[in-house]
Amino acid sequence: MTETGTTRPGVTERGTLDKAAAENFPVAPFFLPKDWRTDLMAVYGFARLVDDIGDGDLAPGGADADLLGVSPAEAGDRLVLLDAFEADLHRVFSGAPRHPLLRRLQPTVRRRSLTPEPFLGLIAANRQDQLVTRYETYDDLLAYCELSANPVGRLVLAVTGTSTPERIRLSDAICTALQIVEHLQDVAEDLGRDRIYLPAEDMKRFHVQETDLATKTAGASVRALIAYEAQRASELLNEGAPLVGSVHGRLKLLLAGFVAGGRAALRAIAAAQYDVLPGPPKPGKLQLLREVGVALRGEG
Numbered sequence: 001m002t003e004t005g006t007t008r009p010g011v012t013e014r015g016t017l018d019k020a021a022a023e024n025f026p027v028a029p030f031f032l033p034k035d036w037r038t039d040l041m042a043v044y045g046f047a048r049l050v051d052d053i054g055d056g057d058l059a060p061g062g063a064d065a066d067l068l069g070v071s072p073a074e075a076g077d078r079l080v081l082l083d084a085f086e087a088d089l090h091r092v093f094s095g096a097p098r099h100p101l102l103r104r105l106q107p108t109v110r111r112r113s114l115t116p117e118p119f120l121g122l123i124a125a126n127r128q129d130q131l132v133t134r135y136e137t138y139d140d141l142l143a144y145c146e147l148s149a150n151p152v153g154r155l156v157l158a159v160t161g162t163s164t165p166e167r168i169r170l171s172d173a174i175c176t177a178l179q180i181v182e183h184l185q186d187v188a189e190d191l192g193r194d195r196i197y198l199p200a201e202d203m204k205r206f207h208v209q210e211t212d213l214a215t216k217t218a219g220a221s222v223r224a225l226i227a228y229e230a231q232r233a234s235e236l237l238n239e240g241a242p243l244v245g246s247v248h249g250r251l252k253l254l255l256a257g258f259v260a261g262g263r264a265a266l267r268a269i270a271a272a273q274y275d276v277l278p279g280p281p282k283p284g285k286l287q288l289l290r291e292v293g294v295a296l297r298g299e300g
Contacts, residue, residue, distance in 0.1 A: 029257065032250050035111075039159045042108040045101040046089075047122055047152060053081045054126025055193065067099045078130050086123050089116065112159050118151030129195065138199045138232070142176060149179035153258075160251050167247075173240030174258055180233040181265045184226055185280035187213055198225060215277060223274040230266050230274065237262045238300050245298050252296065260291035263300070267291075 032040070049064070051057075056078060058064045065075035068084040075081070091097040092106045093116055108114065125148035135141045153171035157163040183190065183197035190197060191213050203209070206225040213222065237259055244255045264283035272281040283291075294300060 029254065032254060036160060036250075039108040039112060040156065042101075042105045043152075043155050043159065046105050046119060049099070049101050050082070050085060050122050050126050053078060053085060054129045064099070069098060079127065082123055082127050082130075086120070089119055089123065092119075108159070112161075114155065114158055118154050118158075121147045121151040133195045134200060135197060136200045138202065141180075141197060141199055144197075145176040145179045146172070149175040156254075160247075162247055162251060167243055170240040170243035170246070173236045174243060174255075174262070175240075177233045177236035177240065178258065178262050180229060180236070181262050181269075184229055184233070184269060184276055185265065187226075187276050188279065198229065202228065213277065218275040218277045222277070226269065226274040226276055230269055233262065234266055237266075241295060241298070241300050244295050253292075256292050256295035259295040259300075260288055263291045263294070264288045 030037075053064070058081075062072060062075045065072070065081060065084075068081065068088055070077075070081055070084050085099070088097045088099050088102050092102050092109055097103050097106060125144065128144060128147065132144075135144065150172040153175040154163070154168055157167055157171055180197075187196075187198070191210075196210065196213065198208075198213075202225060206221050206228065208221050208225050212219060218226070241259050244252055244259060247255060264287045265281075267287060268281040268283040269276060
């Protein structure tokens with residue numbers, strides 16, 4: 001291996017993991033036990049990298065493609081990269097993965113007895129993003145969230161050894177809500193990628209055209225649509241919120257942070273009068289802390 005090849009993995013890995021600080025919701029906060037933080041960051045590294053592949057946001061230079069065995073001629077083909085990434089994921093469970101983030105994931109998989117299914121779901125979601133850019137119905141969007149968001153919550157429960165069928169059901173509601181919130185925050189950014197995650201049937205109901213989403217500020221119809229979808233996300237968060245009270249200790253604080261992050265983001269969207277087109281409305285730290293307290297007390 002050349003000298004350049006020996007340095008690329010570390011650079012690639014750091015660049016991906018450094019993005020954790022910019023996430024809406026806590027990834028592996030300091031108050032968790034060290035072994036949980038280690039394993040959650042390994043899971044995050046996988047999820048972040050597969051999203052970067054799907055969004056075309058890999059670090060320049062082609063290091064990730066090279067690590068996955070993809071030729072320079074095909075390094076710009078996201079479907080080829082996702083296929084190579086999936087092949088490397090299978091090596092996590094039955095061999096020696098090539099990518100450093102997947103090598104980092106392998107001890108976590110073994111220690112926590114994780115299965116391939118949630119990881120495959122995240123890959124499938126990003127593969128779907130290359131093929132499907134519009135969603136006709138809310139149910140279609142929920143099916144996408146089943147792949148793109150719910151596996152993350154299931155992995156958190158698995159890493160912390162707290163999975164039960166009821167907790168998985170509640171976690172799915174929270175994760176789907178958080179995905180919808182992110183879609184609402186990122187309407188303009190997603191449109192720039194030629195993706196719309198607002199159900200077409202709802203756009204028709206509120207008389208919203210795609211061109212209405214490309215303006216600098218939202219008109220009354222777009223705001224009404226965003227308010228409608230925000231209410232749906234809020235209801236899902238409330239449905240899943242009992243998950244917080246079903247666990248104890250530091251995990252309870254982590255899960256309260258997820259619920260609080262979603263609620264605070266929804267309040268920020270409401271405070272912006274549902275005009276998300278200038279950029280994602282972001283909650284302040286004080287609002288987030290208030291919402292953490294509400295979630296811990298089981299209110300909402």
